[in-house]
Amino acid sequence: MIEYKGYIGVVEFDPEIDLFHGTVINTNDVITFYGSSVVELREEMRKSVEDYLEFCREQGREPEKPFSGKLSIQTSPELHRRVALEAAHRHVNINAYIQEVLEKSMMAG
Numbered sequence: 001m002i003e004y005k006g007y008i009g010v011v012e013f014d015p016e017i018d019l020f021h022g023t024v025i026n027t028n029d030v031i032t033f034y035g036s037s038v039v040e041l042r043e044e045m046r047k048s049v050e051d052y053l054e055f056c057r058e059q060g061r062e063p064e065k066p067f068s069g070k071l072s073i074q075t076s077p078e079l080h081r082r083v084a085l086e087a088a089h090r091h092v093n094i095n096a097y098i099q100e101v102l103e104k105s106m107m108a109g
Contacts, residue, residue, distance in 0.1 A: 002022065002041060002042055002045050004042075004045050004046050004049050005049055005053075005066075006026075006065075006066035006067070007024045007026060007027065007031065007045075007049050007066050008024065008025055008026045008066065009022040009023060009024050009025070009031075009033065009041075009045045010022065010023060010025050011041055014034075017034075018036075019034045019035065019036055020034065020035050020036065020041055021033075021034055022034070022035070022041055022044070022045055024045075024048070024049070026066045026067060027064045027065075027066060028064055029052065029063075029064050031048050031049060031052050032048065033045045033047070033048040073098075083097065083098065
């Protein structure tokens with residue numbers, strides 16, 4: 001993975017063109033880049049992100065942020081019920097409880 005200004009790119013080799021192809025994964029907008037070395041990939045990703053940001057400025061729109069802080073999940077009704085009950089038991093809302101659980105999990109991992 002390569003990171004630039006919070007945007008994260010993943011890279012895979014494309015044997016048809018004999019280059020590495022990168023894609024920014026943490027935005028719904030399409031940002032891609034190519035390179036033959038790590039140095040070139042980093043530079044091309046930087047250029048692609050900067051081009052994207054400039055394009056957004058020219059269009060008068062806000063660029064999509066790499067991470068909005070909004071996380072949507074789907075779960076079983078039973079797990080949803082258990083989470084809601086545990087959050088109520090702790091006197092917090094479901095979002096606060098899930099954030100606490102995720103933070104603890106990330107620290108443990």
